[in-house]
Amino acid sequence: MGMLTASERVLRLRQLLQERSLDAYLVPSEDAHSSEYVAVCDARRAFLSGFTGSAGTALVTRDAAYLFTDGRYFVQAGQELDGEVWELKKMGIDPPLEEFMGKVLPAGSVVGFDPETLSLAAYKRMHAVVRRSAISLAPVLGGNLVDMVWGEARPLPPASRVFVHPEAFAGESVLSKLQRVVQEMEKERVNWMVVCALDEVAWLLNLRGSDIQYNPVFLSYVVIKRIQSRSSMEPDTPSTAGHRSSTSTTGSSDPTAGSAVTLYTNADRMEPEALSTLDLIGVHILPYEAVFDDLQSEIDAGERVWIEPSRTNCRIGTSLGVPMLMQPQSGSAGIIEEGYGDRFLIKSSPIGLFKARKNPTELNGLRAAHVRDAVAVCRFLAHLERDLCERGVQLNEYEAAERLDALRAQQEHFVSPSFPTISSAGANAAIIHYRPTPEHCRPVTAAEIYLVDSGGQYLDGTTDITRTLHLGQPSKRERECFTRVLQGYIALERAVFPRGTTGQQLDVLARMYLWRVGLDFRHGTGHGVGCFLNVHEGPQMISFRASPHEAALEPGMTITNEPGYYEDNQFGMRFENVLLVRSVLDESQTGDRRPYYGFENITWVPADTRLLLLEMLNDDERQWLNAYHAAIRERLEPLLRDDACALAWLQRRCVPIEVR
Known part of the structure; x- marks a missing residue:
């Protein structure tokens, strides 16, 4: 039997609904452990809908199919969904899923779900809303209905070595x-x-x-x-x-x-x-x-x-x-x-x-892993610039990602990438979680922005870094936007805050320079990072959205700082480092007798100053950038002496800018 079309997959699911007297079926992204990323055999929502992003929920009724996802994936979902079968619902713009069910399903409807893939919290939240419309949520026992549609083509459960x-x-x-x-x-x-x-x-x-x-x-x-x-x-x-x-x-x-x-x-x-x-x-x-x-x-x-x-x-x-x-x-x-x-x-x-409060061994491991990771990323960026600008090499997004992954694999204690490398050029950079494939990818050229978001799993730490560059002549619009992104990054990294502060309270710092001209980005500003564990880790975060599970920032925690800006079908940009929360002032040094905390950066790859409008930076921001680039040179020059291309690139990219 050949691969089922989007229409055939949904049709078969509807047949199962009818056999079980169900009016609709919920298909979350998560597995039995509420994982953000799942094993291939558990990627049911992706199989059913064709949308491959990490977040979203499918709702299939007797006569319609809907996919709910957040702002990171609006563009991607619009491209991947079959519009003849699926309707995209944008979280934060359209009504929430549970409210939407009350609008499209008649009273008395029964919505089925697999009890292994829906959390207690999600069940309770949805039930509290749909019951007002006399709609019931019913656990479907005896197997997941999407698995039945998938049939023998469904991959076997994983059995990796532990x-x-x-x-x-x-x-x-x-x-x-x-x-x-x-x-x-x-x-x-x-x-x-x-x-x-x-x-x-x-x-x-x-x-x-x-x-x-x-x-x-x-x-x-x-x-x-x-x-x-x-x-x-x-x-x-x-x-x-x-x-x-x-x-x-x-x-x-x-x-x-x-x-x-x-x-x-x-x-x-x-x-x-x-x-x-x-x-x-x-x-x-x-x-x-x-x-x-x-x-x-x-x-x-x-x-x-x-x-x-x-x-x-x-x-x-x-x-x-x-x-x-x-x-x-x-x-x-x-x-x-x-x-x-x-x-x-x-x-x-x-x-x-x-787990979030890293011990001294983990903190030192993370610092060391990020230095080795920076060596790989700097080699990649240096060779990329040389090959495209000096040698006329033709390279696409997928090939560039393969290059970077191979350079990381040469580093000590490397195990695997920490997520699929986001290698995106031009308009594809506006797709926040874009992933190139050999069949669908764009050339990387000096004529447009190139964004690369990547990371590694090492035995002593996990990394996550995004850099945006332009190897030619960026437009003034692109330079202004990137400058505002970097200003937001600097403001957040330099923050000092009292004990008990959450990331939500700090999020505005990363956005305020964009907000001043009516711009914003549709994703959180920061997430925790594991230590040879998941690259997305809680309960700490930095986001404009409130979360009942969010924890205050404490010394020993990791957090990313990754403001960005995206213009659909035009370009995208992001600057991301991993930070450690550290103590800045103890109780004896503060007026309110509370300790105050700040951040320590552990990511060491230069920013592309060609994308900056330097006149927009004040002296404090210029001094921060010069100090950051000086620290990068101090750490990486000794490790790049065997690579003349990378060493020369590092020195060019870290030349101090004028402080007025």
């Missing part, structure tokens, strides 16, 4: 991490914690895999049971009577960690060192799919469970007995009550914050 991330890079033992988690469980007086986020599992157990391309994680869950001794139990905590022993299927306990820990993944793909390491500290391993039945059978009704609704899927919630997911009475189509009940602590996982 290996130890050594403590020499991680900076903390697994037992120490477990101790900290159990201490938080004790503070909150909970008996169990279910860890669903793949990067949290990998960080907690000092393990890595490659089930999801560019993300060193593996499909898994971790369940932690806090072991209580009778002498330490609070009077009102549940009795230990009826608990399985620490040698049961809930895992063996370590007296130091005070917990029984079970990793749910397929043990046959784990390296011997990983197996022996977990065995040594008493972590039990059970099959991935066993988690659902075990949660249902192992946890007593009186025990408290810590869950993070935004990272916990509805099937896990059902196994735990979350009240709002229990089977309805008298045939109603969804919910018998709102909420979670007293059994559940609804709170962000402490692991997310622990």
